[in-house]
Amino acid sequence: MINQDWIDHYPDMYANFLTEGSYDHTPYIVSSSKITRGHISFKYINMWGRSGQFLPCVKKIWMTNIEGTSMYQIIKKLKALKPGLRELNKDRFSDIENNNSLLQMYMHKLQEELGVNPNNQAMIRWINEGDANTAFFHGAIKSRRMKNKVLMVEDVDGHACATTTEIRRAFLHYYNSLLGTSSPTKRVRKTTIQCG
Structure with missing residues (x-):
């Protein structure tokens, strides 16, 4: 994966290989102990628009009267909107990330178990249905061909x-x-x- 030149230039780099997850390859994360993250910018998340609380939150801020040029008013309104959207995300959508993390951990656990004995389920099904001239048998033959x-x-x-x-x-x-x-x-x- 790396050569001596890379090691000389980036001695603090390391790679963490992950389980496949929903990918068709093994992803990995290259990290360094010396890299620091800068300011994290605010980003709009599409799922907020599906919430019933989104439009009232935006209308409340957008109806406020701000003095200044049109561009200044838009910038001020967008800045005022950030805390409300962050709160909406925390109240309505924070569990999605937690649930997603739990489901991913469960999926990785199953994949690791499958990695230990990948043919376990397939072998059980083959023993039960394989040679009995079933649709499963013919599907397996067609797939192999x-x-x-x-x-x-x-x-x-x-x-x-x-x-x-x-x-x-x-x-x-x-x-x-x-x-x-x-x-x-x-x-x-x-x-x-x-x-x-």
Whole structure:
């Protein structure tokens, strides 16, 4: 992931690898003990607009009379609106973040359990339904066929081959080019073979 140059420039950096969650890859967070966060700006959150308390909160502030230019009035009203929206977020939506965190922790726990024995549920279902000529069995066969199907390959020149003839020709050309070539081989130790 990193090289010596990176380590020399950023000695305090570290990576924290997370469980997959709802991603199709393993996310990670790169952090440093010396990085500090600056001022956190105020941001409007779309879910506030769905609350019944949102419009009355905005109307109350927007109806106030402020002296000055139009731009000055808008800026003052927006600044006055911040505390009300923060309170709305705290009262109505703070539990969403907590519930989301709890659900994510539960999901990560299940994924870790699944990581320990990923085939547990699949094996139980296969034992119960697998070989009984069921829809599950035929679905599993169809899925395996799709997974094993070669739909496209790149030939040695980098061209995409998509038809059966082109794919066959690309494979033959590649493996024929390997025939008759030598490559250095390593001797396998007997202890390695004995250990399995």
